[in-house]
Every structure is written in C-alpha cells, then in structure tokens.
Amino acid sequence: MTLGRPLDRRLWRLGRQARRFAAAVVVLGVVEAGLVVTRAALLAGIVADAFAGARLPDLDGRLLWLVAIAAAAAATAWLTETAAHRASAGVKHRLRLALLDRVAGGGRLGAHSGDLAAAVGRGIDGLDGWFSRYVPALGLAIAVPAVVIVRIAGADLLSAAIILVTLPLIPVFGALVGAAARPRAARQWRAFSELSSGMLETVRALPTLKVFGRSAEARIDALAERHRRETMGALRVAFLSALVLELAATISVAVVAVAVGLRVLDAGLALEPALLVLILAPEAYLPLRRVAAEFHGAAEGAAAVDQIMEVLDAPAALREGTRPPPPLPAALELRSVSVVRPGRGAVLHDVDLVVGAGEHVAIVGPSGSGKTTLLGVILGLVTPDSGAVLVGGVPLREIDRDAWLRSVGWVGQDPHLFDGTVADNVRFADPAASDRRVGEALEGAAAGFVADLPQGRDTPIGERGILLSAGERARVALARALIREAPLLVLDEPTAHLDPVAEAAVMATLDGLRGRVTVISVAHRTALAARADRVIRLEAGRIAGATR
Numbered sequence: 001m002t003l004g005r006p007l008d009r010r011l012w013r014l015g016r017q018a019r020r021f022a023a024a025v026v027v028l029g030v031v032e033a034g035l036v037v038t039r040a041a042l043l044a045g046i047v048a049d050a051f052a053g054a055r056l057p058d059l060d061g062r063l064l065w066l067v068a069i070a071a072a073a074a075a076t077a078w079l080t081e082t083a084a085h086r087a088s089a090g091v092k093h094r095l096r097l098a099l100l101d102r103v104a105g106g107g108r109l110g111a112h113s114g115d116l117a118a119a120v121g122r123g124i125d126g127l128d129g130w131f132s133r134y135v136p137a138l139g140l141a142i143a144v145p146a147v148v149i150v151r152i153a154g155a156d157l158l159s160a161a162i163i164l165v166t167l168p169l170i171p172v173f174g175a176l177v178g179a180a181a182r183p184r185a186a187r188q189w190r191a192f193s194e195l196s197s198g199m200l201e202t203v204r205a206l207p208t209l210k211v212f213g214r215s216a217e218a219r220i221d222a223l224a225e226r227h228r229r230e231t232m233g234a235l236r237v238a239f240l241s242a243l244v245l246e247l248a249a250t251i252s253v254a255v256v257a258v259a260v261g262l263r264v265l266d267a268g269l270a271l272e273p274a275l276l277v278l279i280l281a282p283e284a285y286l287p288l289r290r291v292a293a294e295f296h297g298a299a300e301g302a303a304a305v306d307q308i309m310e311v312l313d314a315p316a317a318l319r320e321g322t323r324p325p326p327p328l329p330a331a332l333e334l335r336s337v338s339v340v341r342p343g344r345g346a347v348l349h350d351v352d353l354v355v356g357a358g359e360h361v362a363i364v365g366p367s368g369s370g371k372t373t374l375l376g377v378i379l380g381l382v383t384p385d386s387g388a389v390l391v392g393g394v395p396l397r398e399i400d401r402d403a404w405l406r407s408v409g410w411v412g413q414d415p416h417l418f419d420g421t422v423a424d425n426v427r428f429a430d431p432a433a434s435d436r437r438v439g440e441a442l443e444g445a446a447a448g449f450v451a452d453l454p455q456g457r458d459t460p461i462g463e464r465g466i467l468l469s470a471g472e473r474a475r476v477a478l479a480r481a482l483i484r485e486a487p488l489l490v491l492d493e494p495t496a497h498l499d500p501v502a503e504a505a506v507m508a509t510l511d512g513l514r515g516r517v518t519v520i521s522v523a524h525r526t527a528l529a530a531r532a533d534r535v536i537r538l539e540a541g542r543i544a545g546a547t548r
Contacts, residue, residue: 021084021135025084030147032143032144033140033148040151040276040283042069044275044279045272046066048271048275081136085132091131144283149284152284155277159281162255163256173245242289252285322398330391331392332354332389332518333355333390334390338350338386351370351542357518358516361521362536363375365544379410391404409481410481411478413496419465422461422476423435423457423458425480429481429483461476470497474495487517491522
C-alpha cells in the first residue's frame with residue numbers, strides 16, 4: 001500500500017466483507033451528510049426565530065427534531081464503527097492466514113523471521129486505524145462537502161463560490177505534507193522491523209553469548225535509538241500536517257464569515273441563511289482535515305502491508321499437484337532452473353543438475369552463491385521462475401505436495417526445536433516411532449550428549465526446559481530427519497556446529513545410507529565434501545564445476 005494512494009485495491013480483493021464495508025461507507029457517508037445539513041438548517045432557523053422574539057413553546061417541535069437528528073447521527077456513527085471493525089477483523093484474519101500459508105510453504109525463504117513477525121503482529125494491527133477511521137473519513141470527505149456546498153449555494157451563492165475556491169487548498173496542502181510523510185513512514189517501519197529482527201537474533205544467540213561471557217555485547221541500543229529518531233520524525237511531520245491543514249481551514253472559514261458578516265450588516269443577506277452558511281462552512285472543511293489526520297495514523301499499517309504484499313505477490317511455493325511421487329529413491333533432475341529475487345536479481349541462473357538414485361551429492365560454494373535456494377527448489381519450497389524439476393521423470397509441480405514432503409527428510413541451517421522433550425522433538429517426524437527407533441536415530445545423529453541430560457531423552461528442552469547449543473540442536477534435528485527413513489535426505493550444513501568426533505560419526509551414518517537414500521547436502525567443511533560421491537560447486541548462482 002503506497003502512502004501516496006488513498007486506497008489499495010489489493011486489500012479489497014481479500015474478502016467480500018471488505019467490499020461490502022466500502023459500499024456501506026459510501027451509503028453511511030451520504031446519510032451523515034444529509035443529517036449535517038438538516039441539523040444546520042434546524043439550528044439556523046431556531047436561532048433566527050429566537051432573535052426575532054419567538055418563545056420556547058414555538059420552538060419545541062424543532063428542538064425535538066434536533067434531538068432526533070443527534071440520535072440518528074450517533075446511530076450512524078455506531079453503524080460505521082461496527083462495520084469498520086468487522087471489515088478490519090476479516091481482512092486482518094485473511095491477511096494473516098494468507099501470509100502464514102505462504103511462509104509455511106516457503107514462499108519467501110529469504111525473508112527474516114523478525115521482519116515477518118513484526119508485519120504479522122503490529123503491522124497488520126495497524127490496519128485497524130486504516131479501516132475504522134481512515135476509510136470512513138474518506139467516505140465522509142467525498143459525500144459531506146458535496147452536499148454541504150449544494151445546500152450553501154441554495155442559501156448564498158457567493159459563500160458557496162468562496163468554499164469551492166478554498167476547499168482544494170486542503171488536499172493540495174495535504175499532498176505536499178504527504179510527500180514528506182511517505183519516506184518518513186517507510187523509514188520508521190524499517191527501523192521497527194530491524195529492531196524486531198535484532199531483538200530476535202539477540203534472544204536466539206543469548207545462551208551462546210552467555211557461555212563465552214559476551215552477553216554484555218548483546219545490546220540493541222543503536223537499533224532502539226534509530227527507531228526512536230524515526231518515530232519522532234514521523235510524529236513531527238504528522239503534527240506539521242495538522243497545523244497546516246488547520247490553518248488553511250481556519251483562514252478559509254474566516255473569509256466566508258467576513259463576507260457573510262459584512263452583507264448581514266448591509267442588509268444584503270438575511271439572518272437565517274447567514275447562520276446556515278456560518279454553521280455549514282466548517283463542516284465542508286472538517287472531513288478533509290480528518291482524512292489527512294487519519295492518513296498519518298494509518299501510515300504504519302500501510303507501510304507494513306507493502307512488505308506483506310511483497311510476500312503474497314511472490315510466486316507460489318509449490319503448485320498443488322495430484323500425482324503420487326514415483327517410487328523412491330529416483331533420479332532427480334533440474335533443467336535450466338532460474339530463480340529471481342526482487343532487489344537481488346538472479347539467485348540461480350540456468351542450473352542443470354542430475355542426481356542419481358541413492359547418490360550422495362555435496363554442494364559447495366561461497367556464501368550467497370545460491371546453495372540454500374537450490375535446496376529450496378529441490379524440496380519444492382521455492383518455485384523456479386523458469387525451468388523445471390523432475391523426480392523420476394515426473395515434473396515436481398504435478399506431484400501431490402503433502403505426499404512429496406512426507407518422502408523427504410530435511411535439516412536446515414538453523415533447525416527449530418519445539419517445547420517438549422528430546423524424544424518428542426525426534427518423534428515429530430514419526431509420532432508412532434518406538435523408543436528403540438528414537439534411540440537409534442539419536443545414535444545415528446551422534447547425539448550422545450542426550451544420555452548426559454538430567455532425564456535423558458525425556459528431558460524438556462526449549463523455552464520451558466534446557467537450552468541446547470547450536471550443535472546439539474543440529475544433532476536432534478538430524479535424528480528427527482533420520483527417524484522418518486525418507487528416501488531423500490536434504491541437509492544444509494549438517495556438520496557446521498559439530499566437533500571432529502561428532503562430525504565423523506554423522507558422516508559414518510550418511511555412508512551407511514549410501515545406495516538406499518539419496519543425500520543432497522550443502523557442505524562448507526572439506527571433510528563432508530570429501531565423503532560425497534560427487535561435489536557440485538556453485539558460484540554466483542551458476543554451476544562452476546563438478547568433481548567425483
């Protein structure tokens with residue numbers, strides 16, 4: 001949602017409820033405009049008659065109508081707010097579901113989890129202001145000035161002409177201030193996202209920092225200070241906008257009031273139409289001032305939606321096929337696969353690769369060469385922008401997604417362990433696994449440290465239990481992949497955090513799978529690459545060579 005656009009049609013496409021809300025805003029805006037004009041006419045008539053000497057009993061009927069109109073205005077405001085909150089809740093729910101579905105499917109593996117968490121939480125919550133205040137104010141800004149100017153023209157053409165000339169000053173000044181608000185709001189949101197990411201990284205690394213006595217360096221003062229500066233800068237622009245618009249509206253109403261007052265003194269305008277003009281003139285400018293104010297209030301949600309839409313507009317991770325996977329292990333083939341990321345260009349470029357059934361292939365290369373993206377393509381979590389992936393001659397996009405993922409074992413660079421026991425985390429890949437199989441999987445993953453834990457395999461780990469080191473987490477995750485007994489094992493630096501003894505034990509386990517399980521691993525250590533059947537080198541997204 002670019003801050004320069006008043007509405008973003010992408011949000012309306014997320015649900016029928018949002019479109020109904022847009023129609024309701026227009027209808028309620030017209031009703032509100034009619035109530036404003038009727039109330040002003042009644043009030044002007046009551047005051048004019050009171051000056052002419054009318055007694056209170058003569059005004060009772062109109063006073064009751066004035067009370068009824070006030071009640072109707074309150075009911076209209078309540079209906080608008082209710083519709084706004086329901087539409088906001090519906091769109092927020094759909095946005096969160098769509099984003100979580102895309103992230104769960106690997107639609108944006110390169111996005112930082114802290115950024116996405118900030119967008120899913122505070123960012124989407126910022127849409128409350130957009131729906132509940134900004135959009136209704138926009139509806140009133142369209143309906144109320146039009147109806148008010150028509151009614152004023154019926155009472156005094158000169159005043160209507162003055163309002164028609166001065167009214168455009170409000171959106172013009174609003175656009176000028178908005179030009180400064182756009183980069184401010186974007187920078188403020190980026191600062192908040194970076195602060196969120198920094199907090200997350202600090203919390204994740206805190207056990208390791210504590211072990212090495214470096215926890216004092218786990219500080220986010222600079223990120224917090226930047227967020228403070230950007231937030232205060234955005235607030236300064238918002239207050240400046242309010243001042244400019246209030247000044248423009250005040251001067252415009254003053255011009256109308258002076259013109260009306262002079263003509264009343266010269267008997268060129270009757271008291272009742274003059275009062276009607278004076279009551280309605282501020283109402284013509286008020287909705288536009290409210291739009292500008294609510295626009296700044298909804299800026300944070302708008303900036304966050306840009307990031308969310310970037311994720312949702314990315315190619316889908318894996319098309320839903322219906323064919324079952326071919327008998328595995330089977331040959332895996334990549335044909336001219338290219339992946340393009342916004343802002344980074346081609347991460348993979350025309351990659352051709354064939355992995356034989358039961359073969360162990362190691363992928364090496366410098367950081368940023370596309371190794372993790374290549375694994376995502378093989379897993380089906382990243383959809384190539386061009387080219388195809390074939391499993392046993394069958395295009396991966398035609399294979400049933402759930403069936404394919406059930407046939408794959410996967411260990412990432414930073415595996416996630418759930419709150420629970422060690423055995424629970426291992427059994428996550430196969431809930432029916434026996435204790436014997438859990439033990440064998442832990443042994444194969446060189447997770448001998450589990451025996452030294454207070455309760456062995458039943459020791460709670462995670463936030464409510466013992467915090468494991470990076471190497472220990474990697475071994476539990478490898479055990480979780482091994483217990484699945486999948487015919488395809490995809491590993492992203494499985495020995496990066498292991499000591500030489502544990503690394504040798506893991507490599508011996510992988511050697512034992514040779515011929516029965518296809519293993520594709522990203523390797524930075526030469527020892528793991530040396531044990532592979534074939535080593536593929538990636539450089540700048542291209543295959544630079546292969547050795548056996």
